[in-house]
Amino acid sequence: MDILYIRNLRVEAVIGIFSWEKRIRQPIHVDLEMAVDIRQAAATDDIKHALDYKTVSHRLTEFIAHNEWHLVETLAERIAELLMKEFGVSWLRLTLSKPAALPAADSVGLIIERGDRHAPRLFEPGQ
Numbered sequence: 032m033d034i035l036y037i038r039n040l041r042v043e044a045v046i047g048i049f050s051w052e053k054r055i056r057q058p059i060h061v062d063l064e065m066a067v068d069i070r071q072a073a074a075t076d077d078i079k080h081a082l083d084y085k086t087v088s089h090r091l092t093e094f095i096a097h098n099e100w101h102l103v104e105t106l107a108e109r110i111a112e113l114l115m116k117e118f119g120v121s122w123l124r125l126t127l128s129k130p131a132a133l134p135a136a137d138s139v140g141l142i143i144e145r146g147d148r149h150a151p152r153l154f155e156p157g158q
């Protein structure tokens with residue numbers, strides 16, 4: 032299986048467990064790897080058969096920024112669900128970072144993997 036990645040997608044989000052965190056936006060950085068099979072896209076040279084990283088990035092930005100979150104765990108799980116349901120992604124590894132969370136640390140966050148790495152894409156959106 033091949034991997035399409037998006038590295039260091041930056042989104043300003045309302046996220047955190049404390050009341051002061053409900054009143055500000057904080058940066059969330061998304062690193063994403065998604066299983067794909069690039070052969071049909073490469074053979075046809077047609078974006079219709081590719082997982083469009085621009086569309087995925089715009090959707091994730093909108094989803095993260097237009098909702099409010101308490102835990103990074105919740106946000107990570109919801110992102111994984113969205114990618115599987117809306118884009119047919121069969122396997123993903125997501126690194127979610129909240130770099131402003133701890134003044135004494137460069138960043139904190141999570142790495143999660145969901146799905147079957149060797150399964151084909153579940154569907155192509157719009158088909």
Ligand SMILES: Nc1nc2c(c(=O)[nH]1)N=C([C@H](O)[C@@H](O)CO)CN2
Pocket residue numbers: 046047048049052101102103104129131132133
């Ligand atoms: N495992 C987690 N621990 C903490 C979280 C979290 O989302 N998951 N969040 C916070 C606070 O919101 C923190 O980021 C504020 O500095 C603390 N621990």
